[in-house]
Amino acid sequence: MPDRREERQEKFMLLYExxxxxxxxxxxxxxxxxxAAKDLVSETVLxxxxxxxxxxxxxxxxxxxFGIARNLVLQKRRKEKLMFMxxxxxxxxxxxxxxxxxxxxxxxxxxxxxxQLSSEQREAIVLFExxxxxxxxxxxxxxxxxxxxxxRLLRGRAKLKMILGDRESLTEKVFQNRLNMx
Amino acid sequence: MSEQDNHIEDLFKKAKNSPPVMPLSEVKxxxxxxxxGRYKSSRRWMYFSLSAVVLLGFVGWYLYSGESRGEGExxxxxxxxxxxxxxxxxxxxxxxxxxKSSSKTVTEPMNENVQKPAATKSTIAQVGKEVLVKExxxxxxxxxxxxxxxxAATFYIVEESEIMIPWFANEESLKxxxxxxxxxxxxxxxxxxxxxxxxxxxxxxxxxxVDIMIDDSLYKSxxxxxxxxxxxxxxxxxxxxxxxxxxxxxxKNYMSRKL
Numbered sequence: 001m002p003d004r005r006e007e008r009q010e011k012f013m014l015l016y017e018x019x020x021x022x023x024x025x026x027x028x029x030x031x032x033x034x035x036a037a038k039d040l041v042s043e044t045v046l047x048x049x050x051x052x053x054x055x056x057x058x059x060x061x062x063x064x065x066f067g068i069a070r071n072l073v074l075q076k077r078r079k080e081k082l083m084f085m086x087x088x089x090x091x092x093x094x095x096x097x098x099x100x101x102x103x104x105x106x107x108x109x110x111x112x113x114x115x116q117l118s119s120e121q122r123e124a125i126v127l128f129e130x131x132x133x134x135x136x137x138x139x140x141x142x143x144x145x146x147x148x149x150x151x152r153l154l155r156g157r158a159k160l161k162m163i164l165g166d167r168e169s170l171t172e173k174v175f176q177n178r179l180n181m182x
Numbered sequence: 183m184s185e186q187d188n189h190i191e192d193l194f195k196k197a198k199n200s201p202p203v204m205p206l207s208e209v210k211x212x213x214x215x216x217x218x219g220r221y222k223s224s225r226r227w228m229y230f231s232l233s234a235v236v237l238l239g240f241v242g243w244y245l246y247s248g249e250s251r252g253e254g255e256x257x258x259x260x261x262x263x264x265x266x267x268x269x270x271x272x273x274x275x276x277x278x279x280x281x282k283s284s285s286k287t288v289t290e291p292m293n294e295n296v297q298k299p300a301a302t303k304s305t306i307a308q309v310g311k312e313v314l315v316k317e318x319x320x321x322x323x324x325x326x327x328x329x330x331x332x333x334a335a336t337f338y339i340v341e342e343s344e345i346m347i348p349w350f351a352n353e354e355s356l357k358x359x360x361x362x363x364x365x366x367x368x369x370x371x372x373x374x375x376x377x378x379x380x381x382x383x384x385x386x387x388x389x390x391x392v393d394i395m396i397d398d399s400l401y402k403s404x405x406x407x408x409x410x411x412x413x414x415x416x417x418x419x420x421x422x423x424x425x426x427x428x429x430x431x432x433x434k435n436y437m438s439r440k441l
Contacts, residue, residue, distance in 0.1 A: 009213050017206065024202035034203055041204040046216050107200050110193040129194045161186045164193070 012052055015061040016045070022131040023065060029114055029126040030073045040076070044069040066131075066141055070123070077119070113163045121156030124149055247436050337419060342427070344415035350386050367424045368416060369395040394429065401426055404441045408434040 027040040047068050055064055114122050120142065127133040127141065139149045343366065347359050353375075360370045376389035388408060394401045406412055411432035418424050429441045 009210075012213065013210065016209070020206055020209065021202050024204060025197065025200075028200075028203050029197075037203040041202075041209075042212055045209055045212060049213055049216065106193055106196045110197055130197055157190070160190055164190060165186055 008052065009049075012049055015058055016048075016065070019062055019065060023069060025130040026066065026069060026126055029111065029122065029130060030069075031076075032115065036076075040069065040072060043072055047072070063137070063141065066127075066133075070141065109164070113160055116163055117156050117159055121152045121159065124152040125156045125160070128153055337421060339417045340420050341418045342415070343418070344413060347412040349410050363414070366416060366418060367396060368401075368414070368426070369398070371395065394426065396424060396426065402429060402441070404429065404431075406431060410434060410436060 023044065024037075024041055027044070028034075028037045031037040031040055044065065048065050051064075051068075055061065114125065117125065123142065124138055127138045128135070133141070135146055135149050135153075139146045142149065345359055345362060347356070351359070356372055360372070363370050371393040372390055373393070374389070374391045375387055377385040378388035379385045387406075389406065391403070391405050392412070393403045394414065409431050413428070413430045413432075415427045416424055417427055431439050431441055433439060
């Protein structure tokens with residue numbers, strides 16, 4: 001029995017390792033704090049591991065994994081809608097509390113800007129820019145047409161430009177918040 | 183490419199190079215012990231359900247303690263027994279009656295030829311309201327006093343009373359309670375009083391032994407410890423007989439206990 005379990009773990013890790021960072025980036029962009037991102041990664045990995053037996057074609061592992069992560073994000077969003085009143089105030093500052101170095105501050109600026117996009121636009125941009133998916137793959141994951149994906153990317157990017165256009169004031173705002181916390 | 187586009191590209195590049203939120207080694211550990219991971223990700227729900235259980239417990243406790251304090255409680259008065267009929271029925275009734283009060287029913291029927299169903303009656307009444315009960319057999323109370331059936335043809339409650347002795351009573355007030363009970367024919371013999379001087383600014387009773395006597399015979403002896411209230415309720419009948427209805431104590435957690 002232990003050998004079989006180890007064998008299954010090895011098989012899973014063989015497929016998982018190449019996409020580990022892409023999944024992390026996706027989860028980080030879809031959540032509002034490091035803790036929530038970590039929870040989302042672990043929940044995705046565990047669910048994928050539990051359902052691993054049902055995966056017929058190893059080539060589709062990427063869709064399988066991101067499909068699970070996407071469903072979990074949607075589930076979480078539905079729950080957040082119910083508990084909106086006390087979630088908003090707590091999560092809003094979570095990345096700010098944990099941002100220490102300049103790279104993390106840059107990351108925080110991007111996170112904040114991404115959170116202002118609609119969920120479809122944000123997901124399309126994260127999958128395309130950070131997780132390295134092709135347009136066709138995104139269309140399949142989002143269960144929509146290719147032209148829709150292109151539109152989401154274009155509009156999302158335009159909105160990002162607009163949000164980050166005033167980048168100096170945004171950076172200043174982030175630093176001011178951090179100073180207030182100290 | 184505009185400056186803004188360059189900036190966005192730069193941010194994406196930095197985000198791509200940032201370390202993952204969960205290192206690969208942690209993922210490997212997670213697969214070795216999946217239960218621990220599930221626990222971690224569901225901790226918020228665990229806290230939520232735990233606080234819901236605590237809240238429900240508190241509400242339950244509050245409602246229960248309210249009930250034990252007597253809020254919204256109906257007063258249930260068990261009236262003396264109607265005894266009509268043959269010997270067998272009367273014997274059953276006298277057992278029930280013994281459990282509720284100290285009086286005993288003599289199993290001598292007034293008229294053996296009368297075949298009517300016997301019954302034990304319980305009536306909900308308010309304090310002070312007369313409850314008419316016919317009693318067709320002789321009764322003997324614990325001290326051996328016999329009430330002839332003919333005398334008690336109409337047997338009803340004249341008065342219902344209750345006395346409450348609080349934990350902060352002193353010797354003077356105890357005497358006052360004793361005197362009040364004495365007028366109803368109940369004697370309280372209070373012994374072995376232990377005062378506590380430590381917890382409060384003044385001494386209060388932490389322990390005492392109480393013998394409850396009716397007509398010089400012992401009805402009940404109770405030992406009280408860490409009590410908040412000690413209650414005795416009794417009923418006086420038109421025949422002059424006094425019956426104790428309940429002896430209760432409210433403990434330090436405000437829980438009511440029958441003694």
